[in-house]
Amino acid sequence: MTGAAAVARTGRRRVLLVVLVLLAVQLVSLARPAYACGCGAMVHDPKTTMAVDRETSAVRWDGRTEQIVMSLTVNGSAPDAAWIMPVPHRATVELGDPELFDELSALTEPAVRQRHYFWPRGGDWPFQDVDGAAAPPPDARGPGVGVVGRERLGPFDVARLTATDPDALRNWLKSQGFRLPASLATELRPYVAQRWEYVAIRLAPAERHRPLTGTLDPLHLSFASDRLVYPMRLSRLATTRQSLGLYVLAPHRMEPRSTIGGARPEVFYAGRIKPEGAVRDLGGSGGTFLTAIDQSFPQPQRITGDHELRRADHDTPFQRFRYTDTLLKVGGVPAWILTALGVLLLLAAAVGSAVVIALRARRRASTSEARRTVSSFTHS
Structure with missing residues (x-):
């Protein structure tokens, strides 16, 4: 074989290798499942990217009706996407109040408690910076598919569907320009078996031809339910660590029945509240108990099903505390200085x-000596 032929053969191999690598990358991209989040799944064009940075949900349950308000913060290159959420009964959908989560966050803020320290620290005299400024503080039913409702809510196209076969849902998504990944169809089968319904929402940015990114308007779903259930099964599709944050409004303190394959849920607030504003509009009353729960899922594939929350044994309140450390002063004067002065005075007195x-x-010694001298002189 001549040198030129060898070079040409080597070049063909390299080109073939590059083609195979690019083909593999394309197949992986096409096979990538929808993005799974806490209570639903995103379906988008596999040629684009989509990620949910944060999911915040508030759940209101009175023993008969469940309401879920969810806000998503998304980013990526997808110009639109479809969000699918399974629900146990027929749901109504409307836009939620964006002020709700700000109010819930304020209600569950750690209470501030003050602690005093005695000896001066950095930022206190005489350990202040050169410019004298103190150091800054450290800083969750018929066959096929039936469209039982369709409406436009702000930027959202909302369809409420019944389906006894994931293929029917696949066909609806296809008609909207989306493809239902096989893995998502598999995870939907348990909901089909339980005769759940779906809320399918087409998401689009406010301006056409722009990527779907930022915090979306919250959506408010309501459906009949004699138990408080929060859909989580679809999170099994996630390939990265998942986290769940829930604000639960109910007559009593609530807790998950199990960990469903995640870390132990942590309560960061529990207490009876007097709802105002958006919280009151969600259906709260003077007897509302708010339970705020955080949970992480380091290995989402271990998720075993949906969260079902039950009444806790006791309505025990709980609140976090944030401590602020302050130099102890008496009458405006640091206590350590007064103490030091007191010690100095005591030492001086001693x-x-x-x-x-x-x-x-x-x-006395001198007087005694003088007396002895006089006495000795007299006797002599």
Whole structure:
């Protein structure tokens, strides 16, 4: 084989290798499942990217009706996407109040408690910076598919569907320009078996031809339910660590029945509240108990099903505390300075007393010596 032929053969191999690598990358991209989040799944064009940075949900349950308000913060290159959420009964959908989560966050803020320290720290005199400024503080039913409702809510196209076969849902998504990944169809089968319905929402940015990114308007779903259930099964599709944050409004303190394959849920607030504003509009009353729960899922594929929450044994309140450390002062003067001055005065008094005692002892000694001298002189 000539040198030119060898070079040409090597070049063909390299080109073939590059083609195979690009083909593999394309197949992986096409096979990528929808993005799974806490209570639903995103379906988008596999040629684009989509990620949910944060999911915040509030759940209101009175024993008969469940309401879920969810806000998503998304980013990526997808110009639109479809969000699918399974629900146990027929749901109504409307836009939620964006002020709700700000109010819930304020209600569950850690209470501030003050702690005092005695000795000065960095930022206190005499350990201030050169410019004298103090250091800054450290800083969750018929066959096929039936469209039982369709409406436009702001930027959202909302369809409420019944389906006894995921293929029917696949066909609806296809008619909207989306493809239902096989893995998502598989995870939907348990909901089909339980005769759940779906809320399918087409998401689009406010301006056409722009990527779907930022915080979306919250959506408010309501459906009949004699148990408080929060759909989580679809999160099994996620390939990265998942986290769940829930604000639960109910007559009593609530807790998950199990961990469903995640870390132990942590309560960061529990207490009876007096709802106002958007929280009151969600259906709260003077007897509302708010339970705020955080949970992480380091290995989402281990999720076993949906969260079902039950009444806790006791309505025990709980609140986090944030401590602020302040130099202890008395009358505006640092206590350590007053203490130091007091110690110095005591030392000075002690030294003075010692000197007085020494002088008196010396005087008595001198007087005694003088008397002995006089006595000796007289006798002589």
